[in-house]
Amino acid sequence: MHRILALSLFLVFLTPGAVAQDQTYDPDVLRTVVLDPGHGGENLGALGTTGAYEKDINLIIALKLKHLLEIRTNMRVLLTREDDRDVPFSERIGLANREKADLFISIHCNASFNARANGIETFVLSDAALQEESEKLATRRVARTGRLADAETDGAAAVVKDLFQQSGHDRAKAFANLLTGRMSKRTGSRIRGVKDMPALVLRGAEMPAVVVELGFLTHAVEGRRLASERYQKVYASSLYWSIVDEDKRLSRVQGPNRVASD
Numbered sequence: 050m051h052r053i054l055a056l057s058l059f060l061v062f063l064t065p066g067a068v069a070q071d072q073t074y075d076p077d078v079l080r081t082v083v084l085d086p087g088h089g090g091e092n093l094g095a096l097g098t099t100g101a102y103e104k105d106i107n108l109i110i111a112l113k114l115k116h117l118l119e120i121r122t123n124m125r126v127l128l129t130r131e132d133d134r135d136v137p138f139s140e141r142i143g144l145a146n147r148e149k150a151d152l153f154i155s156i157h158c159n160a161s162f163n164a165r166a167n168g169i170e171t172f173v174l175s176d177a178a179l180q181e182e183s184e185k186l187a188t189r190r191v192a193r194t195g196r197l198a199d200a201e202t203d204g205a206a207a208v209v210k211d212l213f214q215q216s217g218h219d220r221a222k223a224f225a226n227l228l229t230g231r232m233s234k235r236t237g238s239r240i241r242g243v244k245d246m247p248a249l250v251l252r253g254a255e256m257p258a259v260v261v262e263l264g265f266l267t268h269a270v271e272g273r274r275l276a277s278e279r280y281q282k283v284y285a286s287s288l289y290w291s292i293v294d295e296d297k298r299l300s301r302v303q304g305p306n307r308v309a310s311d
Contacts, residue, residue: 074122074293077300081125082118082292083145085155085250086111087260090135095160097266101276103158104133110263111156113285118292138249146255147195152224152292153258155250158275159265167268168239169232171225172260174252175245179218182252196255220299221257227298228261228291235287236280238264238271261288 086107088094094103108130115126127148129141145153159170174182192203225243233240241262251258263284264271274280 074296076122076124076293076296078303079124079151079292079296079299081127081148081150082152082154083127083129083148083150084111084115085129085141085153087155087157087250088135089130089133092135095158095266097158097276098269098272099276101266101272103160103266106158106266106275106281107156108133110281110285110288113282114156114288117285117289121289122293124292138252141250142252142254142258145258146253149195150256152295153251153254153256154288154292155248155258155260156288157260157262159262160267161265162267164267164269167265167271168241169229169236169264170241170262171229171243172246172248172251172262173221173225173243174218174254174258175247178247178252179215181247183215217254217256217258221254221259223298224257224291224295225259225261227295228259228288231291231294232261232263232284232287235290236264236274236283 086104088102088104088107090104092104094107096102097106111128112131115128118124118126125148127144127150129144130136141155142153144150159166222243229240229243232238246260248260251260264275266272266275275284
């Protein structure tokens with residue numbers, strides 16, 4: 050009987066992406082996280098080798114990740130969509146800004162005409178796009194909501210928003226590198242690196258914001274994995290540990306509550 054119990058516990062720890070049932074984590078810095086399942090509605094995203102659409106896989110993994118974060122941490126977790134609908138880019142990042150999110154992750158699956166293309170990669174807003182956003186703030190009325198609620202004027206809010214955008218962009222790069230390495234280690238996926246892009250879904254973010262491409266739906270192996278419930282749990286668990294690791298890193302570097310919502 051003791052041997053059976055010991056073997057069962059051993060297998061639990063060997064299971065890819067398994068989260069120990071008795072392990073909880075109390076975050077110091079990342080109190081509110083916004084998850085953005087890419088695409089939705091008529092915006093199908095990529096079509097996988099199994100016939101699965103990206104929009105559905107993105108949502109399934111985001112919901113699994115939300116569940117893990119809520120039962121294993123004290124983080125507040127919000128989704129930009131919880132059903133099959135297409136949400137405008139501005140509303141996605143707008144939700145994160147209004148709710149004073151500490152982290153924004155847009156979840157996607159990749160695709161390529163090259164059937165051999167595979168691996169995980171993450172994206173942050175390009176420096177050029179960030180500069181464009183900063184220049185727009187010089188002439189734009191900025192709503193005093195979220196972290197900007199205490200600004201005395203629209204002009205002051207614009208200045209504060211620019212500072213948040215710059216700071217968030219710098220921290221996004223560090224998180225993107227951590228995320229890519231952590232997920233590659235847990236899923237066995239090849240690292241394709243951290244790249245810049247002028248992504249609309251990342252523009253205007255007042256917190257670290259990244260796009261993660263979990264793998265290629267058009268790759269024979271990754272396409273099957275992304276469409277399988279077993280590996281969807283692995284991807285969700287890998288994202289979970291990436292977020293926990295990032296909170297630990299920020300706590301060491303900045304101290305607890307340095308990036309607080311208030």
